[in-house]
Amino acid sequence: MRTIRIGAGAGYSGDRIEPAVELAEHGELDYLVFECLAERTIALAQAAKLKDPSSGYDPLLAARMKAVLPACRANGVRIVTNMGAANPVAAAEATRTIARQLGLQGVKVAAVTGDDVLKETRESAAALDVGGTTHDLGNRIVSANAYLGGGAIAQALAAGADIVITGRAADPSLFLGPLLHEFGWALDDWPLLGKGILAGHLLECAGQITGGYFADPGHKDVAGLARLGFPIGEVREDGDLVITKVAGSGGAVTAATVKEQLLYEIHDPARYYQPDVIADFSQVRVEEIAPDRVRITGATGHPKTGELKVSVGYVDSYVGEGQISYAGPGAVARGRLALDIVRERLALVGVKLSELRADLIGVDALHGDQLSAGPEPYEVRVRVAGRAETLAEAMRVGEEVETLYTNGPAGGGGAWKSAREVIAVASSFIPQAQVAPAIQIVES
Amino acid sequence: MKLRDIAHSRTGDKGNTSNISLIAYDPADYDALRNYVTAERVKQHFGDIVTGEVTRYELPNIAALNFVMTGALGGGVTRSLALDAHGKSLSSALLNMDVPEAVRRAANRS
Numbered sequence: 001m002r003t004i005r006i007g008a009g010a011g012y013s014g015d016r017i018e019p020a021v022e023l024a025e026h027g028e029l030d031y032l033v034f035e036c037l038a039e040r041t042i043a044l045a046q047a048a049k050l051k052d053p054s055s056g057y058d059p060l061l062a063a064r065m066k067a068v069l070p071a072c073r074a075n076g077v078r079i080v081t082n083m084g085a086a087n088p089v090a091a092a093e094a095t096r097t098i099a100r101q102l103g104l105q106g107v108k109v110a111a112v113t114g115d116d117v118l119k120e121t122r123e124s125a126a127a128l129d130v131g132g133t134t135h136d137l138g139n140r141i142v143s144a145n146a147y148l149g150g151g152a153i154a155q156a157l158a159a160g161a162d163i164v165i166t167g168r169a170a171d172p173s174l175f176l177g178p179l180l181h182e183f184g185w186a187l188d189d190w191p192l193l194g195k196g197i198l199a200g201h202l203l204e205c206a207g208q209i210t211g212g213y214f215a216d217p218g219h220k221d222v223a224g225l226a227r228l229g230f231p232i233g234e235v236r237e238d239g240d241l242v243i244t245k246v247a248g249s250g251g252a253v254t255a256a257t258v259k260e261q262l263l264y265e266i267h268d269p270a271r272y273y274q275p276d277v278i279a280d281f282s283q284v285r286v287e288e289i290a291p292d293r294v295r296i297t298g299a300t301g302h303p304k305t306g307e308l309k310v311s312v313g314y315v316d317s318y319v320g321e322g323q324i325s326y327a328g329p330g331a332v333a334r335g336r337l338a339l340d341i342v343r344e345r346l347a348l349v350g351v352k353l354s355e356l357r358a359d360l361i362g363v364d365a366l367h368g369d370q371l372s373a374g375p376e377p378y379e380v381r382v383r384v385a386g387r388a389e390t391l392a393e394a395m396r397v398g399e400e401v402e403t404l405y406t407n408g409p410a411g412g413g414g415a416w417k418s419a420r421e422v423i424a425v426a427s428s429f430i431p432q433a434q435v436a437p438a439i440q441i442v443e444s
Numbered sequence: 445m446k447l448r449d450i451a452h453s454r455t456g457d458k459g460n461t462s463n464i465s466l467i468a469y470d471p472a473d474y475d476a477l478r479n480y481v482t483a484e485r486v487k488q489h490f491g492d493i494v495t496g497e498v499t500r501y502e503l504p505n506i507a508a509l510n511f512v513m514t515g516a517l518g519g520g521v522t523r524s525l526a527l528d529a530h531g532k533s534l535s536s537a538l539l540n541m542d543v544p545e546a547v548r549r550a551a552n553r554s
Contacts, residue, residue, distance in 0.1 A: 040522045129459050130520065213454070220452060256452060256467065259506050263465035265456030267512045269501055285505045298505065316523050357518075357525040365527045367537050370491040385525040424523040427459065 003236045004182050006175055010034040011206030013058055017067050019230040024071035026246045027232050031178045034081035035171050035204045042168055043313025043423045045086035046143035056087030065098045073104050080174050084165040088113055091165045092442055099444035107444040110161035112152045114437035115168040117430055118144045126428035134428055143313035146430055149275030152437035153177025170275050172200025183237045193277035194301020195239030202243055202261050206230045209261040211251030224250020244293045253292045275308050277301040307429040316424035317387045320394030322401025324415040327379040334409035335360045335380040341408055342384050342400050351396045353386040394419040448539035455535040462516040462531045464538050467508040474507035476551035480543055486511050489541055
């Protein structure tokens with residue numbers, strides 16, 4: 001029975017570069033997948049594309065491709081990534097240029113399009129998870145992208161693509177695509193599709209399954225985090241899965257690291273909604289079969305819903321923020337006095353805010369006062385954040401923190417302020433039949 | 445005893461919903477977790493951080509529980525004013541929950 005090896009070269013857009021090179025050179029891979037698209041990224045990329053039609057794809061695409069293409073070409077490793085963001089066609093063109101610059105001829109780069117459903121969404125009144133409908137958001141909508149499944153990726157690979165670049169696709173689909181292509185799994189073989197989704201789900205956050213985001217000294221120790229190895233999934237034709245990593249790399253693959261990633265961002269483990277299948281992880285078992293080798297069995301799947309999730313980006317508000325630090329005896333009391341002063345000032349000078357948040361970093365900023373008991377810290381950082389309708393109004397929040405220098409409690413230092421537009425993301429659904437993925441291939 | 449002494453945890457986020465896994469280091473402690481760390485107790489532990497419901501899913505094969513908490517991320521990751529907008533640090537707050545030693549002893553005896 002055939003097995004293919006898929007490596008995960010990035011778990012988010014800003015992830016480390018060298019672990020992917022290590023995988024391409026020493027991973028004995030068939031595929032290298034880069035998952036680089038967070039919920040909001042595509043909305044921001046859409047805004048960039050409006051200003052410059054040749055932009056709108058991942059800013060690290062060039063750096064990643066330059067780093068891995070030579071080894072991928074030498075070792076016959078095909079690449080799948082969602083670094084296309086809002087502009088997969090331009091990303092494919094840029095990748096072709098890089099391949100040519102590296103002297104690599106005949107590299108076929110496919111762009112998968114069709115996830116952009118902005119027009120349909122603007123014309124619809126689909127219900128949003130945050131309440132209300134897409135119609136209510138009106139012209140505040142800046143992007144709407146349906147989560148594509150693995151089918152179009154498999155088609156691109158069947159057409160001979162060495163590199164497949166998508167926009168919005170469900171993260172596990174980036175891994176399911178190669179499995180569909182290699183093994184010819186039927187698109188209604190729900191148990192197999194569920195197993196494929198499990199492989200994708202475990203691999204998509206890269207280092208989060210090889211000991212990254214796991215260490216807790218004295219309880220969960222992990223060696224070599226500065227040179228963390230990224231994961232490899234060995235997937236057999238019948239869906240059997242082993243997770244491992246390159247020998248000698250940092251980190252660890254254990255039953256515990258796999259279990260944490262198994263439940264990461266999962267709600268009902270028996271119903272993990274994906275474009276191609278409802279995956280079911282409820283009966284999964286995890287077994288350490290050798291050092292840094294973990295076998296995962298028991299995933300299955302149920303018929304898909306026929307609807308695709310749509311990620312809708314919209315201009316939400318403007319957020320202003322200010323921070324300043326206090327130290328030494330009485331630091332907490334001075335920090336609290338500072339917060340009181342800023343609250344009173346914002347009301348006094350009439351800053352119009354729909355929401356205000358005041359925290360003492362080091363005391364209660366992460367979990368509020370109910371959960372935050374402990375001895376008084378040596379230093380605290382005051383943080384005030386407020387939501388406003390305009391950028392100018394939002395800026396006044398940070399200004400009221402900064403003026404604590406000469407007007408507030410004694411010894412405030414390191415004041416800092418910012419204001420930014422908030423592009424928020426909500427989600428809705430669209431019938432799958434209304435979404436038509438397409439493929440364009442260019443060759444170096 | 446803290447939950448941290450017998451279990452590990454990771455938080456995930458989707459919109460305004462946070463999920464927190466709770467995984468026994470030793471499968472023998474799974475029953476203690478299941479008996480003691482109920483959805484109600486978790487809801488109470490987080491207090492006003494969780495404005496919605498807490499739902500618990502059980503995964504006995506991997507000795508783990510999964511808590512899904514709605515209305516837990518200040519209106520949603522992409523618009524929250526919170527320092528930790530993703531709520532990634534919430535797993536540490538769950539592991540800080542006190543567990544009476546008797547709960548563990550009773551579960552391990554049965």
